[in-house]
Amino acid sequence: MLEDVRRAFPAGRVPQEPFSRTDWGTLGRLGLLGACLPDKYGGLGLGALDTARLYEALGEGCSDTGLVFAASAHLFACAVPISEFGSDDLKSRWLPGICSGEVIAGNAMTEADAGSDVSKLRLTATPVDGGHLLNGEKSFVSNGPAAGLFVTYATTDPEAGHLGQTAFVISADTAGVRAGEPFDKMGLRSTPAGTVTFTDCFVPARQVLGVPGMGATIFQHSMGWERACLFAGYVGMMARLVERTVEHARRRRQFGRRLADFQAVSHRIVDMAMRLETARLLLYRACWDMDQGRPARLAVALSKLAASEGAVANALDAVRIFGGGGFLADVGVEAELRNAVPSLLFSGTSEIQKELAAKELGL
Incomplete structure (x- = not known):
């Protein structure tokens, strides 16, 4: 894999800001965007250690660390929760495109007042007939300005503590979803990151990951993969x-x-x-x-x-x-x-x- 990466991203090339869809497609062809996802959806079906070794090779062979980070956030913070907790319909709809690079995923968890403390999310999801209405804003959404899909977390029951958060899968073209302009950052400049605002955004019940109230568990599971393999x-x-x-x-x-x-x-x-x-x-x-x-x-x-x-x-x-x-x-x-x-x-x-x-x- 290391030599494949070096051929695809030769030393001395100037990173694009943000990354190009061509480079993203290359990651998909190399199998990196679906390394730990089931092969039935186009992934490689690898465990954590083998996945980490692939990403170690990517980080060594590709000097564009922003691109490496963008791919990691896409896979570990977004695809893994869908693969582990999504319905068969959600997995069939999104995972093939995630693996191939056709779809770019953004992790919408961080908020302006909820960085290290993610227990008090201001993004609310109000139950309505057939689903939830989301209102609020996420910040530092990695891949946000370029994403076609968001995995986000919202408070569905403010009195229930960590049992009051729910995870959702939302297409970027859903009514009420607006991605902001990319932040001007110190580093990782190839990774576009910005705000994502939800305004009376209706999300059908079928787009909940797991069950309502399971958001904190899902997030911590994805954090295990992210903190290790990323x-x-x-x-x-x-x-x-x-x-x-x-x-x-x-x-x-x-x-x-x-x-x-x-x-x-x-x-x-x-x-x-x-x-x-x-x-x-x-x-x-x-x-x-x-x-x-x-x-x-x-x-x-x-x-x-x-x-x-x-x-x-x-x-x-x-x-x-x-x-x-x-x-x-x-x-x-x-x-x-x-x-x-x-x-x-x-x-x-x-x-x-x-x-x-x-x-x-x-x-």
């Missing part, structure tokens, strides 16, 4: 950056010596390699636990923490080793740092991962 792309990015930094340290000379001959540089690169291997092994352990049906909350939280913190630290080290070149846009190292920083925030911040890990440890 960050495989960042592990791949770390591997690519270590390789590139090693090559630079061997080639670049200062004071008549290779950079690699300076202990301060070589030890920094060793630290980069250690972070990479730590993140990779924790990722594989988390995905193995998921495939075995074992409790994986602790492993997933530690994996996400190691991958995101490691990606930022490695990118910053690479900037230092590249020196002035690391500050120049045409060299591309500064983009790695900009793309790494958001990993500390989405899918639960580093602080949230530590809270989850602490609870699993009985603290």
Whole structure:
């Protein structure tokens, strides 16, 4: 898969902002958009570990981390909930297009006042004859401006706490749905993200995932996949950056010596390699636990923490080793740092991962 990705997305190509439908179709042809989805719908039917290894190869072979993230959000935050909790009708209608790339999916969970705390959603779903009426706004919807399909979560019973949230599958062309313009972001610029507003949007009962009140359970299930497999792309990015930094340290000379001959540089690169291997092994352990049906909350939280913190630290080290070149846009190292920083925030911040890990440890 790594060589296939490198051929499809050769080094030095300039990422499009946002990604092109041509690139999206390429991901579909490579099987990446349906890696863990059933083969009857066009997916590869892989487990978590094999899926993560594919996305690690994508992150290593494709320098457009925004495209990698967009594909990950599409698959893990949207397609997985449909595959696991959707009716046969919903799966037959949407999963083939999701796998092929014909359909782009957007995850509409985050709100302006509900980032890390997703227990108080202001998007409401009022029961009416035959379904629900949705009213409210979602923010930071990854793929939102380009999506043809949204998986969203709304409050159906404000008195029921986490049992009062319901998950819905909604076509982007549904009356009352409006996607905003793409945000101007620090990084992941190939991934279009913006607001999605629902105004008296009628959603038939058949488009509920699971049953009403099951939204929190569905979301946490998708978060397990996202926190593990999505960050495989960042592990791949770390591997690519270590390789590139090693090559630079061997080639670049200062004071008549290779950079690699300076202990301060070589030890920094060793630290980069250690972070990479730590993140990779924790990722594989988390995905193995998921495939075995074992409790994986602790492993997933530690994996996400190691991958995101490691990606930022490695990118910053690479900037230092590249020196002035690391500050120049045409060299591309500064983009790695900009793309790494958001990993500390989405899918639960580093602080949230530590809270989850602490609870699993009985603290």
